[in-house]
Amino acid sequence: MARSQPQKRATVHDVAAAAGVSRGTVSRVLNGGYVSAAARTAIEAAIAEVGYVPNTAARNLVRRRSQAVGFLTLEPHSLLLEDPNLGAIMLGANEELSVADHQMVSLVVDSARDTERVARYLSGGFVDGAIVVSARTNDPITRVIAALGLPATFVGHPPDLAREIPWVGIDNAGSAQALVTRLAATGRRRIGMIAAALDRDSGADRLAGFRAALGDRFDPALVAEVPLYDYASGVKGMRELLSRDPSIDGVFAASDAIAAGALETLRDAGRSVPSDVGLVGFDDSSWAVRAQPPLSTVHQPARQLGAAAADLVLRQIHGHHPTPLLLPSPIIWRDSA
Structure with a gap:
């Protein structure tokens, strides 16, 4: 039995x-140029008739564009799955890129090996731009992108970030100060903090906002430092604070996930929230609304941050030089304080 020949791709x-027109006229239609209404109608009908599908790869090769943008998450794999903010930032970025007909490529950097691999990938021209989440001070990926x-x-916005690289964010210090000031106004006298990710600007x-809110009442012994914005860090940090000062009556957790872990630890210790x-927390994520009682927190517009980051990258790809952008982050007051 003779093998059937593959169908020839329409050109x-x-x-x-x-369509009865020149190849140049067809090219102008495909590239968004001007042709008469009659010619455009004829070409669109011809495309449907012959089953023509544009060769995007070849077109991008000519333009030296990949139509792809890397989404780099500089966090452990476990946190990527647990932190709803990271997922929301990613979805917001993907929505914006999709509208612009760009593909998002997710790249997770969790080790030195990942850093080397991603650096080679970025250097290879596989993406036209990059969105970077959770960059630390002196992060090697930052240096690669700048170079x-x-x-x-x-x-x-890491402190060492090259000035020419745009960023989008929120006022972490001001929002934390406003939240802790309101917590102190409820009559709390011994307020501690579970501080996470101190190698990042957030x-x-x-922590700087927490110190500013308390002023002379700030006690460094009531700051428990933990590495990540996750539930386990909340458990660990709250146990540490209780061991340092059992009379503690107020806690600022650096994220809602941390606050959820702290809440469970306080319950286990027989401490009621908010009575005792x-x-x-911080983020206004799903952790905040699932907690009992629901958490007072700062609203971080994660999805909008992702969309704004994608928009700033697309503008740069098209030759513009956007400025940094701060989004509002209001306090959301609930029953935990």
Whole structure:
């Protein structure tokens, strides 16, 4: 039995012949150029007739564009699955890129090996730009992006970030200060903090806001430092604070996930929230609304951050030079304080 031959792919020449126009006229339609209404109608009918599908790969090769943007998450794999903010930022970025007909490529950096691999990938021209989430101070990926001159936007703003690389974020310090000031106004006298990710701008700025809110009442012994914005860190940090000062009556957790872990630990210790201890978080994530009682927190517009980051990258790809962007992050007051 003879093997059937694969169907020949329709070309621009086939479309031109079916439409009765030149190949150049077809190319102008495919690339968004001007042609008469009659010619456009004829070409669109011809495309449907011959089954022409544009060769995007070839077109991008000519343009030296990949139509792809890397989404780099500089966090452990476990946190990527647990932190709803990371997922929301990713979805917001993907929605914006999709509208612009760009593909998002997710790249997780969790080790030195990952860093080397991703650096090679970025250097290979596989993406036109990058969105970077959770960059730390002196992060090697930051240096690679700066050296390549790759269009990029950072969600957050590491202190050593090159000035020419745009970023989008929130006022972590100001929001934390406002939240802790309100917590103190409820009559709390011994307020501690579970401070996370102090090697990143978000963690360091939230601690700075906490200190500013308490002023002379700030006690460094009531700051428990933990590595990640996760539930387990909340459990560990709250146990540490209770061991340092059992009379603690207020806690600022650097994220809602941390606050959820702290809440469970306080319950296990026989402490009621908010009667015995006022507890506040940060992010206004699903952790905040699932907790009992629901958490007072700062609303971080994660999805909008992702969309804004994607927009800033696309603008750079098209030759613009956008400025950094701060989004509002209001306090959401609930029953935990």
